[in-house]
Amino acid sequence: MLPKIYVPLPIPDPALELMRQYGDVEVFPWTHRDASLDELASAARRSHYLFCMHHTPIRASLFGPGSKLVGIGTSGYRADLHDAEAIKASGVRILEAKRPEPPADPDGYTMEGYGLNPRATGQLMVALLLNLAYRVTESDHYLRGVGFFQEMTMQFMGQGTTGKTVGLYGFGKVAKQAARVLTNMDMTVLYNKRTRLTPEEEAKWGVQWAEPDELFTQSDYVCLLVNFEDANHELVGEKQFKMMKPTAYFINVARGRIVDEPALIRALQDGTIAGAGLEVFRSEPPVVHDAYVPAELRKMDNVVLTPHNGGATYASRGAQTLHIARAIVADIKANWKG
The missing domain is CATH 3.40.50.720 (NAD(P)-binding Rossmann-like Domain)
Known part of the structure; x- marks a missing residue:
């Protein structure tokens, strides 16, 4: 059985295509609002992995009765949005995306995501x-x-x-x-x-x-x-x-x-x-x-x-989401037993 992966907002195709090779991916369909806390908790009860962007809250409600979560992919920990004690108590793995390697010029960029x-x-x-x-x-x-x-x-x-x-x-x-x-x-x-x-x-x-x-x-x-x-x-x-x-x-x-x-x-x-x-x-x-x-x-x-969307280029957002997807896929390969 493939693991179920929940993505709480539409993201560029390359990340979705990668995750679909290793899991059953469900994407929150709307672009005019974020998934509510109740919707995220509901997703946790039917999903094994949660894909998180930097603004997605990780609260205790994700780990309530019936939660199936084993891993949460994220670009990094945020103390103002992530409940560290609840995460630790849950035993759910936090899968932090690997940061892209910088080029020789620290003010430069790479299409892997650095500086974009x-x-x-x-x-x-x-x-x-x-x-x-x-x-x-x-x-x-x-x-x-x-x-x-x-x-x-x-x-x-x-x-x-x-x-x-x-x-x-x-x-x-x-x-x-x-x-x-x-x-x-x-x-x-x-x-x-x-x-x-x-x-x-x-x-x-x-x-x-x-x-x-x-x-x-x-x-x-x-x-x-x-x-x-x-x-x-x-x-x-x-x-x-x-x-x-x-x-x-x-x-x-x-x-x-x-x-x-x-x-x-x-x-x-x-x-x-x-x-x-x-x-x-x-x-x-x-x-x-x-x-x-x-x-x-x-x-x-x-x-x-504009709707707090400064990184909204296919290159920048595409690289960011692909790194999170790779972290989830790496955990599936290492730990998912079906």
């Missing part, structure tokens, strides 16, 4: 910036609704990027990949991080150091890129938005909890800032199970929204 997610997320950040700079979404909605248009209309004039300043608040892997693109768009790129780069590193990435207050006051686009930790909870709020130019845009591809979201909504509503590009939101796991976007943001024409 920071590139995809950094490029999405730039896409949000360009969308706001040229008011692409507003123009698209207008044409779909009206049909007619005036050539060279003033209605959707944007500030563009040439000669403008972008501030990168945080400068890790994602910010580096964004900087590679931004410096070739005739923009001044400011950055801030805990420890300033060496002059050689600043020259390599084409960036200039700025203190946080300077970054917010001088930038035409402020991009949030710091990691979430308790000390960074609501790091950006009313004070920072009031520092920004009224013509400036705020872009967040980090974590929603780093921003005081009600303060951001007020700044957008009263014209304190010109608009925003948001990839992440406060109401996401682990704060809530079912991620959602506040109604106020959904109603604003000057806000561009």
